Amino acid sequence: MMDFASDNAVGASPLVMEALIAANHGAVTAYGSDPCSARAKELLADVFEHEVACFFVSTGTAANALALSALCPPWGAVFCHHHAHIANDESGAPEMFTGGAKLVGVDGPTAKISPDAFRKTLMDFPAGVVRQVQPGALSLSQATECGTLYSCDEIAALSEIAHAGGIAVHMDGARFANALVSLGCTPAEMSWKAGVDVLSFGATKNGTFACEAVIFFDSEKARTFAYRCKRAGHTLSKGRLLGAQMTGYLKDDHWLDLARIANAQTSDLARGLKDIPGVRLAWDAPTNQVFAILPRAADEALRRAGVRYYDWGSRGLDAGQSPASDEVFVRLVTSFATESGAVRSFVGLVREAVSRDHATPVAAGIVR
Numbered sequence: 001m002m003d004f005a006s007d008n009a010v011g012a013s014p015l016v017m018e019a020l021i022a023a024n025h026g027a028v029t030a031y032g033s034d035p036c037s038a039r040a041k042e043l044l045a046d047v048f049e050h051e052v053a054c055f056f057v058s059t060g061t062a063a064n065a066l067a068l069s070a071l072c073p074p075w076g077a078v079f080c081h082h083h084a085h086i087a088n089d090e091s092g093a094p095e096m097f098t099g100g101a102k103l104v105g106v107d108g109p110t111a112k113i114s115p116d117a118f119r120k121t122l123m124d125f126p127a128g129v130v131r132q133v134q135p136g137a138l139s140l141s142q143a144t145e146c147g148t149l150y151s152c153d154e155i156a157a158l159s160e161i162a163h164a165g166g167i168a169v170h171m172d173g174a175r176f177a178n179a180l181v182s183l184g185c186t187p188a189e190m191s192w193k194a195g196v197d198v199l200s201f202g203a204t205k206n207g208t209f210a211c212e213a214v215i216f217f218d219s220e221k222a223r224t225f226a227y228r229c230k231r232a233g234h235t236l237s238k239g240r241l242l243g244a245q246m247t248g249y250l251k252d253d254h255w256l257d258l259a260r261i262a263n264a265q266t267s268d269l270a271r272g273l274k275d276i277p278g279v280r281l282a283w284d285a286p287t288n289q290v291f292a293i294l295p296r297a298a299d300e301a302l303r304r305a306g307v308r309y310y311d312w313g314s315r316g317l318d319a320g321q322s323p324a325s326d327e328v329f330v331r332l333v334t335s336f337a338t339e340s341g342a343v344r345s346f347v348g349l350v351r352e353a354v355s356r357d358h359a360t361p362v363a364a365g366i367v368r
Contacts, residue, residue: 269290
């Protein structure tokens with residue numbers, strides 16, 4: 001089956017699985033106080049060129065929600081883009097784990113917060129006004145829900161506004177690796193050097209079995225985090241299995257190699273679709289996601305062939321880009337496990353469906 005629905009759909013990379021199997025032998029201290037977890041934290045400090053307070057959890061939702069709970073009080077506001085994952089895809093987890101903090105949507109094209117819009121929104125929530133929530137944190141998604149990227153300078157500009165307003169900056173890095181290899185910068189440049197205080201460092205989408213890291217670049221902000229993890233049920237008794245996954249993921253830059261493969265497959269997919277008449281790409285695809293407007297005939301042919309992907313409605317599109325009645329806006333995601341043959345087959349099915357549709361005689365009086 002061709003699956004372009006999500007990079008969550010594939011399993012772990014072989015090297016990560018080998019690390020898991022190796023860690024499965026013998027007995028070590030439970031609850032994360034083990035050599036595997038310690039080694040993983042050392043590797044993360046090396047990767048980010050900074051002392052870090054690091055905690056491993058098993059899901060991205062837990063990473064985001066718990067990270068925000070450490071930054072924002074129950075009476076606070078978390079500023080994020082209207083299309084952010086934390087606002088639309090985490091079933092209220094950020095609100096629950098913060099104890100009731102309000103998510104405040106901020107405008108910007110292709111799911112990127114505009115500095116002017118953020119500045120204006122922040123001014124609408126002055127500190128000390130009792131009748132409204134207090135500024136609590138800024139959350140940035142890298143990559144965004146539209147697959148677009150903030151440059152390091154853009155992250156720094158937004159972080160500067162946040163810090164000037166007295167709030168911390170969180171980054172949802174579910175696809176951090178894909179963004180990093182696309183920008184060609186260092187992990188430090190795309191995080192703490194640009195003003196990020198806390199990072200949800202995603203690994204599950206890019207090759208681990210179930211492992212995310214919450215990384216604090218200021219250990220003082222992590223002072224209560226161990227208790228928050230325990231209270232939320234995210235202090236795993238066999239924590240070494242999280243540490244082992246992260247160690248296998250980071251060793252010898254394996255995580256970057258996996259992201260390069262996924263990004264390259266998306267690049268091939270976008271290039272193939274771009275050459276087909278009637279297919280429109282909504283915007284550039286710098287990571288491992290393609291957002292395409294397909295003729296409905298192509299969508300129907302793909303569905304009949306059992307190809308999996310998501311109908312994306314009209315999220316992120318400008319008014320002039322909205323799909324017509326005979327078009328469908330879709331999201332296509334590749335992973336480190338996506339094979340070139342699957343990309344070629346997908347493009348071939350679209351090309352064939354479009355050609356067949358154009359060749360179909362049109363009934364008299366009907367304009368296609």
